[in-house]
Amino acid sequence: MDQRLVLLGGGGHASTVLAAIEADPRGREVLGVLDDSETHRHRFDGRAPVLGPIDRLADLDPDVAWIAAVGWPEARRALVERVAGLGREPITVVHPDTTVATGADVGAGSFLGAGARVGPLATLGDHVFLAHQAVVSHDTRIGAFSSLMPAATVSGDSVVGLGVMIGAGATVVEGVTIGDGAVIGAGAVVVGDVPAGATAVGVPARF
DSSP states (O other): OOEEEEEEOOSHHHHHHHHHHHHSOTTEEEEEEEOSOSTTGGGGTTTOOEEEOGGGGGGSOTTOEEEEOOSSHHHHHHHHHHHGGGOOOBOOEEOTTOEEOTTOEEOTTOEEOTTOEEOTTOEEOTTOEEOTTOEEOTTOEEOTTOEEOTTOEEOTTOEEOTTOEEOTTOEEOTTOEEOTTOEEOTTOEEOSOBOTTOEEBTTTTBO
16 A cells, blocks of 8 residues: 655645655655645646645544655754644655665655765764755765755765755865754855854855
8 A cells, every 4th residue: 555645835845855756656645735825836736736734734644644845944843843743754755866875874754856865874864855966975964954955965974963954066075064053055165164053155165
């Protein structure tokens, strides 16, 4: 029997998550999208029904799983906390064109997009988002709720804290530590540690 799930959130990230499932639907049945806004419903025309607001998750059968399908770390964390008391399990979605190396660990509720690469012994916390072509190299740790936008690269032996946003095309060199809640701008090249809560931009990145 297919595992049934819903997507929480109706923006571009939810559309991307749905596309990964559409690329390899075996074993999964998407019941629809739950979203508090009607702004983005056109994204799902002919793909999945919009079932109503997020709170409708409580009305679905207990075996229905979910994924917090929003890209920004703080919004994703808030969404997970909002539904945590329902006792339902989050589901991890991995695009079939993703590579996860031997010994790597991917947390619950995470999303790995098309062409994403996770190196050996890398660790992704719960509810991590890797957009298409994002790379997490060997022995690197990515904290829960962090997001790597398209083509972002975190090199080996690095540590990324909780709820970090790494912009499209950014590069984090080997052995760097990025503190909780930091933001790395698109295209930045991070060559040294970044404090918690800082915003780093540029080449080399400054904060």
